[in-house]
Amino acid sequence: MFLSPGRTISTLSLLLLFAAPLSAQDKSVSTADTRKSVRAILAKFDKGDPGWKVRMGSLVSLAKIGPAAGPILVEGLKHESPETREFAAQALVLVSDSSAQPALEQALADPKPGVRLYAILALRMHGPLQRTEEHERILKEDPAFFAVRTMMAAALERADRPNQAEMRKTLASYDLSTMDSARIGELAPDFTLTDFTGRAHRLSEFRGKKTVVLRFILFDY
Amino acid sequence: MRGREKEYDRRSVQPLVVMAQQPFQLKRPKECDKEWSWVEDIPPHVVFDPLSTVSATYGVAYQTKFRDNENVWSSRPTIFVIDQSGVLRHVASTGRNQDIREEGIFPILDELDAQRKSITALEGKDAERREAVGLVLAPRGPRTGEAIPALVKSLTDEDTRLRSGAAAALLWLGSRAEEAVPALTVALEDNDARVRRFATMALGRVGASAKTAVPRLVRGLTDEDQRVRMETLAALEGIGPDAGAGLQQALKDKDARIRAAAAQALPRFRGQVESSVPVLMEGMKDADAGVRLAAANALRQLPVRQETRKPAVPVIIATLEDKDARVRAAAANAVHWLGPDAREVVPSLIEALRDQAAEVRSPVANALADIGKEAGSAIPALIETLGDKEVYVRASAAWALGLIGLVGEHSKAEIRALVTALKDPDVQVRRASASSLTRIGRPGTDAMAAVQPLIEAMKDHDGGVRALAASALGALGSDAKPAIPVLLGAVKEGDDNVRRAVIKALAAVGPDAEVAVPAFIEALKDRHHDVRRSAAKALGQFGTAAKNAVPALVEALKDENGEVRQETALALKKIDPEAAKKAGLK
Numbered sequence: 060m061f062l063s064p065g066r067t068i069s070t071l072s073l074l075l076l077f078a079a080p081l082s083a084q085d086k087s088v089s090t091a092d093t094r095k096s097v098r099a100i101l102a103k104f105d106k107g108d109p110g111w112k113v114r115m116g117s118l119v120s121l122a123k124i125g126p127a128a129g130p131i132l133v134e135g136l137k138h139e140s141p142e143t144r145e146f147a148a149q150a151l152v153l154v155s156d157s158s159a160q161p162a163l164e165q166a167l168a169d170p171k172p173g174v175r176l177y178a179i180l181a182l183r184m185h186g187p188l189q190r191t192e193e194h195e196r197i198l199k200e201d202p203a204f205f206a207v208r209t210m211m212a213a214a215l216e217r218a219d220r221p222n223q224a225e226m227r228k229t230l231a232s233y234d235l236s237t238m239d240s241a242r243i244g245e246l247a248p249d250f251t252l253t254d255f256t257g258r259a260h261r262l263s264e265f266r267g268k269k270t271v272v273l274r275f276i277l278f279d280y
Numbered sequence: 281m282r283g284r285e286k287e288y289d290r291r292s293v294q295p296l297v298v299m300a301q302q303p304f305q306l307k308r309p310k311e312c313d314k315e316w317s318w319v320e321d322i323p324p325h326v327v328f329d330p331l332s333t334v335s336a337t338y339g340v341a342y343q344t345k346f347r348d349n350e351n352v353w354s355s356r357p358t359i360f361v362i363d364q365s366g367v368l369r370h371v372a373s374t375g376r377n378q379d380i381r382e383e384g385i386f387p388i389l390d391e392l393d394a395q396r397k398s399i400t401a402l403e404g405k406d407a408e409r410r411e412a413v414g415l416v417l418a419p420r421g422p423r424t425g426e427a428i429p430a431l432v433k434s435l436t437d438e439d440t441r442l443r444s445g446a447a448a449a450l451l452w453l454g455s456r457a458e459e460a461v462p463a464l465t466v467a468l469e470d471n472d473a474r475v476r477r478f479a480t481m482a483l484g485r486v487g488a489s490a491k492t493a494v495p496r497l498v499r500g501l502t503d504e505d506q507r508v509r510m511e512t513l514a515a516l517e518g519i520g521p522d523a524g525a526g527l528q529q530a531l532k533d534k535d536a537r538i539r540a541a542a543a544q545a546l547p548r549f550r551g552q553v554e555s556s557v558p559v560l561m562e563g564m565k566d567a568d569a570g571v572r573l574a575a576a577n578a579l580r581q582l583p584v585r586q587e588t589r590k591p592a593v594p595v596i597i598a599t600l601e602d603k604d605a606r607v608r609a610a611a612a613n614a615v616h617w618l619g620p621d622a623r624e625v626v627p628s629l630i631e632a633l634r635d636q637a638a639e640v641r642s643p644v645a646n647a648l649a650d651i652g653k654e655a656g657s658a659i660p661a662l663i664e665t666l667g668d669k670e671v672y673v674r675a676s677a678a679w680a681l682g683l684i685g686l687v688g689e690h691s692k693a694e695i696r697a698l699v700t701a702l703k704d705p706d707v708q709v710r711r712a713s714a715s716s717l718t719r720i721g722r723p724g725t726d727a728m729a730a731v732q733p734l735i736e737a738m739k740d741h742d743g744g745v746r747a748l749a750a751s752a753l754g755a756l757g758s759d760a761k762p763a764i765p766v767l768l769g770a771v772k773e774g775d776d777n778v779r780r781a782v783i784k785a786l787a788a789v790g791p792d793a794e795v796a797v798p799a800f801i802e803a804l805k806d807r808h809h810d811v812r813r814s815a816a817k818a819l820g821q822f823g824t825a826a827k828n829a830v831p832a833l834v835e836a837l838k839d840e841n842g843e844v845r846q847e848t849a850l851a852l853k854k855i856d857p858e859a860a861k862k863a864g865l866k
Contacts, residue, residue: 111341115332145346173346206346209305217318219304221330230331239339241360243485244419244454247368250334252327255303260296260327266366269294270389273362275340275355276297276379 093124097131104143112238114146121150122230128154133162136178141171148177153227155181167193172203176210183214184223190215247273284382291389292364297326298334300342300355329355340373359385361392365418369452395448395478402434402445409434416449425456432463435479440472447478457482458489465493473505480508484515491519494526498533501541513545524549528559531575536568543574547581557588561595564611569604576610580617590621597628600644605637612643616650623654630661633677638670645676649683656687663690663697666709674701675708682716691726699733702749707742714748721755728759738766743775750778754785764791771799776808783811787818793825801832804848809841816844820851830859837863 100117103109121128132154135147148166151159159181166178175197179188188194194215201207241248251261265271288295299306306319332355335341340356357379361370369392374380399416402409412427427449434446447467450457457464460482467479480500483490497519500512516523527549530542543563546556560582563575576599579592596618599611612632615622625647632644645665648655662684665677678701681694701713714737721727730752737749750767753760767789770782783803786796796818803815816836819826833855836848852860 111336115336115341118331149346176346213302213304217304221302226331229333233331233333233336237337238341239336241338241368241371242454243368243371244416244424244452244456245368246366246419247360247362248337250337252298252329252334254324254327255322256324258324260324262296262362263366265294265362265364267364269292270364271362272288272293272295272385272389273338273360274295274297274380274385275335275338275358276299277355277357 090127093127094131097121097124097128101131101135101138101143101147104146105138105140107140107142115233115238116235117146118150118153119230119233119235122153122227124154125227126154126156129156129159133159136162136166136169136174141169141174144169145171145173145177148174148181151181152177152184153223153230155184155223157185160185164193167197172201172207175201176203176207179207179210179214183220187218188214247271287386291386291393293389295325295385298329298355299326300329300332300335302330303328359388361388363392367417367419395451398441398445398448398474398478399452400445401441402431402449405434405442413449416452419453424453425459427453428457428459432460435460435463435467435475440475443467443470444472444474444478447475447482451478451482451485453482454485455487455489458486461486461490461493464490465496468493468496468500473503473508476500476503477505477508477511480511480515484511484518487518488520488522490515491522491526494519494523495529497523498526498530498542499538501530501545502535502537509541513548516545517548521549521551524552524556528552528556531559531563531571536566536571539563539566539568540570540574543571543578547578550583553582553584554588556582557584557592561592564595564599564607569602569607572599572602572604572607573610576607576614580614582617586619586621589618593618593621593624597625600625600628600632605635605640608632608635608637608640609643612640612647615647622647622651626651626655626658629655630658633658633661633665638668638673641665641668641670641673642676645673645680649676649680652683653685653687655680655684656690659684659687659690659694663693666697666701671706671708674704674706675712678709678712678716682712682719686720686722686725686727692729694720695726695729699730702733702737702745707745710737710740710742710745711748714745714752717752718748718755721752723757723759727756731756731760731762734760735763735766738763738770743773743778746770746773747775747777747781750781750785754781754788757788758790760785760789761791764789764795767791768795768799771803776811779803779806779811780808780814783814783818787814787821790821793822797822797826797828800826801829804829804832804836809839809844812836812839812841812844813847816847816851820847820854823854824856826851826855830856834859834863837865 100120103113103117128150132147132151135143138144138147151163155163163178163182166174169175182188194211198208198211198215201211237248247262249261249263251259253259262271306322329335332341335355338360340358342356356373358371358373359380360368363369370388372380372388399413403413408430412430415424415427431446431449434442437443450460450464464479464482467475470476470479480497483493483497497512497515500508503509503512516527527542527546531539533539543560546560560575560579564572566572566575596611596614600608602608602611615625615629618625629644629648633641635641635644645662648658648662659681662677662680666674668674668677678698681698686694698713698717701709704710704713717727717730717734721730734749734753738746740746740749750770753763753767767782767786770778773779773782800815800819803811806812806815816833819829819833833848833852837845839845839848849865852863853865
């Protein structure tokens with residue numbers, strides 16, 4: 060293979076051309092189109108909870124957009140609708156990078172417990188939290204005892220955390236047409252989930268062997 | 281699953297529990313203390329779905345969102361039973377934010393087993409039924425519906441076993457049984473309870489498309505078989521709004537038992553709560569007492585807008601004079617539901633405090649308590665009720681006085697009455713009275729008159745009364761100074777609750793440092809952390825006057841409880857900043 064010096068240069072510049080938008084996306088610089096679609100998603104929450112199906116669809120869309128959605132979601136943390144703020148925080152768990160940190164720290168003072176909860180979860184995606192006065196206060200005094208305080212305790216005390224890119228991948232590949240598709244008298248939808256030790260369990264593994272009692276629970280297993 | 285492995289194994293069942301949280305979030309309060317610990321021993325049958333993908337697929341994705349009002353992040357508690365062929369056979373949900381208790385699963389599994397046996401009993405009849413059974417047990421998509429004609433035919437067979445097998449098979453077809461709705465409706469009249477029950481359940485599973493069955497289905501609410509009655513309710517819920525409308529109709533049925541059952545069931549139909557209010561208001565005027573009772577009890581369960589509640593005021597007032605005592609009590613219990621409009625009922629409630637039935641007087645007093653301040657005009661009547669011959673009526677009256685609060689013109693009489701009730705022969709009344717004094721006592725009010733009687737009450741043989749009396753003294757602040765010797769004497773009480781209350785009360789009353797500091801120093805070594813914390817806090821309030829406590833406080837900096845350590849550090853800084861610095865506090 061022989062390349063003239065001129066062609067080498069042009070190949071390089073071509074590479075750079077492609078590389079530019081890619082690295083821009085990594086640094087969560089969003090294009091006008093992205094901004095528009097993220098705003099449209101956020102708007103679905105302006106008048107209250109649009110229901111779990113819309114929420115799920117929105118999370119899947121944002122997982123597909125990735126970190127480029129971050130800056131608009133950060134704006135959403137200050138929206139007047141509590142439901143929008145909460146959803147923005149929830150979505151930032153999936154796409155936030157360190158640039159979202161100051162806004163997420165501010166969101167810890169949000170009156171809506173759900174915003175505080177997701178803000179903590181989003182903050183700890185990039186490393187354990189510092190023991191600041193505000194964090195300690197939430198740990199000791201947050202009225203949402205089980206959820207928010209527990210989350211803060213985990214953020215301060217524990218190093219284990221999910222892989223954000225993996226989470227996005229799982230959600231981005233979720234087929235929304237399978238939502239609410241379990242029907243009595245039909246094959247149960249298959250799935251694979253992991254246990255505490257990380258071992259995978261697949262529902263269809265039990266087919267032909269055992270009856271499965273699948274229990275979705277609040278607290279007590 | 282704790283200890284239930286055998287129950288699962290015996291039935292060849294694999295439990296799989298799906299949690300919405302991230303594994304790292306699992307932290308539990310250790311007993312009742314605020315000390316937490318991470319859960320590290322989660323059994324392998326618990327799997328995690330923090331992104332909600334599986335619960336979304338199964339339609340139970342509550343946890344896509346953290347619910348503030350419930351303070352939880354979870355899925356909608358539901359169980360799915362999936363048989364060995366991988367077919368979903370049963371879905372059960374408590375319909376509220378409650379986990380289904382594990383022991384509730386085994387009867388479901390056994391019931392499914394019994395249904396399977398019923399279905400397979402059809403196989404022996406002929407090739408057509410055998411094929412139908414095959415399709416039911418191993419569904420093949422849209423082809424599965426081909427089983428229906430054979431099953432419908434069997435629903436009218438003279439052999440009871442075949443009829444119940446066919447009904448069970450249609451139940452297993454789930455929403456595919458829609459074509460069989462007319463036949464299933466006829467089967468509701470079967471003389472065999474099992475057939476009726478399976479047919480009822482099958483209709484519920486078909487859902488909204490089974491609405492034509494509602495008028496007949498409603499009659500199942502009074503079936504002689506209890507399980508049929510239960511399944512009828514569930515089936516109506518499965519059918520949804522059309523069933524709710526059918527129930528509203530059923531309140532005009534000629535059978536009073538049907539009317540009562542329909543009234544009782546109506547609050548379950550959330551889509552129709554607003555339109556159910558007038559229907560139930562009519563029901564409260566029914567000729568039959570059972571219907572009136574059911575309607576009054578159902579009314580207060582309807583989560584409706586305030587405007588919808590208001591028209592019920594005159595109906596509730598009229599029902600407070602019903603000739604049946606149970607109905608009058610139900611009306612009193614419904615007053616709370618009226619919200620702000622409940623104040624319009626106060627004059628009638630005052631009348632009703634003289635009801636001849638004690639079972640009415642107690643809820644009436646409770647209704648006044650719920651209204652609170654706005655029920656001030658009821659105070660004289662409540663004072664009178666403190667002399668009621670029934671214990672629980674007196675206790676309700678004492679509670680009500682505390683919740684209504686001190687009302688200027690009545691306050692002297694109110695305090696006098698509560699003070700008298702402190703010597704009631706019944707402990708519940710004494711507790712209620714002390715608790716009310718805790719609530720209404722403020723320094724510089726008529727409540728000062730309660731000081732001596734509360735000191736007396738500190739000798740009560742019931743710890744609850746003593747603890748509440750101490751708190752009531754604390755509420756009076758410096759007005760309760762005469763109680764200091766008694767309170768100091770109670771610092772070493774055996775009852776944890778009493779000591780906690782006493783230490784807090786002492787801090788509030790504000791004794792002189794020379795008598796109190798030694799007592800608080802002693803309390804820093806109490807076995808109960810709340811007592812230790814309160815003692816540290818109280819010492820801090822004395823400032824430099826509590827210098828003698830410094831060594832004990834330095835020692836208490838090593839307390840096992842974080843809150844005690846925190847409070848101790850604060851106290852030490854106030855009393856002796858030098859010593860605090862020396863002890864390493866910033």
